[in-house]
Amino acid sequence: MSTLDGVTDLADDLSLLRDLERRLLVYKFAIEELMTKLRILSEEFDYVHRHDPIEHITNRVKKPEGILEKLRRKGLPLEPDLIGDHLDDIAGVRVICPFVSDVYRVSAMLARQHDVDVLLTKDYIATPKPNGYRSLHLIVRIPVFLSDRVEHVKVEVQLRTIAMDFWATLEHKLFYKYDDRPPADFVDELMSSALIAAQLDERMESLHRRIHQDDR
Numbered sequence: 001m002s003t004l005d006g007v008t009d010l011a012d013d014l015s016l017l018r019d020l021e022r023r024l025l026v027y028k029f030a031i032e033e034l035m036t037k038l039r040i041l042s043e044e045f046d047y048v049h050r051h052d053p054i055e056h057i058t059n060r061v062k063k064p065e066g067i068l069e070k071l072r073r074k075g076l077p078l079e080p081d082l083i084g085d086h087l088d089d090i091a092g093v094r095v096i097c098p099f100v101s102d103v104y105r106v107s108a109m110l111a112r113q114h115d116v117d118v119l120l121t122k123d124y125i126a127t128p129k130p131n132g133y134r135s136l137h138l139i140v141r142i143p144v145f146l147s148d149r150v151e152h153v154k155v156e157v158q159l160r161t162i163a164m165d166f167w168a169t170l171e172h173k174l175f176y177k178y179d180d181r182p183p184a185d186f187v188d189e190l191m192s193s194a195l196i197a198a199q200l201d202e203r204m205e206s207l208h209r210r211i212h213q214d215d216r
Contacts, residue, residue: 016078020064023080027091029144030153031059034093037116041109051212053102055162059093084154088120088139091155096165099205100125103136103159110140110157117141119154125164131187132194133168135160163197163204 035057042054062070067090071078076086083090097103103125111118120139128134138157143150160168171190 017064019080053105055096062090089156094158132191134164163201167197
């Protein structure tokens with residue numbers, strides 16, 4: 001590749017990144033819409049009910065560089081207006097719940113909202129991943145009202161318990177340290193830890209049910 005080609009490629013990348021940054025605004029707005037819905041549900045449960053099924057919420061929008069790299073890796077067209085057709089995880093919201101039953105309760109409450117369209121559900125709680133990962137993933141589409149149009153934007157929602165989040169967060173950090181190539185016994189230990197976390201969820205869920213039965 002000549003120097004001129006390299007300069008052209010760099011200029012093209014910079015132009016693409018600028019276009020992506022503009023396009024990502026609508027994903028930021030979609031997250032804000034969804035966060036508002038979740039905060040309303042959480043505040044309602046704080047005031048009206050005795051138990052709030054939402055412990056805390058985090059969110060993120062994928063960085064333009066990460067999107068560009070993923071599109072290239074998958075051999076997809078580098079067109080900012082089409083990124084929503086090809087990628088489901090551009091915008092993400094993570095909901096941490098106290099108990100497993102809360103995960104499904106929050107999921108059901110979101111699905112009942114008339115302007116939330118649940119496109120896909122992946123239940124890694126009922127069927128954990130081979131490494132032990134557990135979580136409930138939803139791909140939802142919600143409307144974003146702009147000055148001249150309405151855009152329906154996809155957001156990935158991950159719902160998990162405190163124990164699931166603890167395991168997943170540390171698993172990610174440990175795999176990063178091993179550059180995604182950990183020794184075999186390390187993988188076995190992680191799976192064992194995932195089972196312990198699942199057992200802890202079951203025991204805490206059982207205590208939660210007992211308390212509510214005693215309140216009746």
